[in-house]
Amino acid sequence: MIVxxxxxxxxxxxxxxxLAELDRASWSPLHAVLPAPTEPYEPFFDARHRPExxxxxVVGGERVVGGEVVGGEVVGYVRLVLPTPLAATAHVRQIQGLVVAESARGRGVARALLRAAADRARAEGARRITLRVLAHNAPARALYASEGFVVEGVLPGELLIAGEYVDDILMGRSLLD
Structure with missing residues (x-):
């Protein structure tokens, strides 16, 4: 249920x-392919990771000003981008990060973010949406499957995380349904 x-x-x-604090607080080898962040911290936004x-x-305390939601507490994010700079993939959007604060988990925030990402991708003219998820991240895989994503490929032992080889699961779904 969405809050x-x-x-x-x-x-x-x-x-x-x-967002930087949420990212640091939520870091886990269950979903992260990069090492745990250490000080000094890198900027959250840069040329490849733009706010847009x-x-x-956002939950609690927010208000709408000029059609935009302001205030409240940021409890999650999803990053939605083109998978490559090639014109041949312009019809695809890729989720490259989905994070929800521990305090907001189990309240439908991740599902709301996934649905908003699909809506935005459709509004941008995309026909497909894809993502990658670590094989050992069973909760995320179940969530994605419940939102219509299917396994489209597996890269066995693709990543070495915390001394263990982990499969990289490629998932996707049509946005035409």
């Missing part, structure tokens, strides 16, 4: 601190 007070909006530069690539979930 009624959850609002999804496009990130802006002012979200950088909250992120949808954020």
């Amino acid at each position: 009624p007070e959850t609002q999804i909006r496009i990130a802006d530069a002012g979200d950088e601190g909250a 690539d992120y949808l954020v979930a």
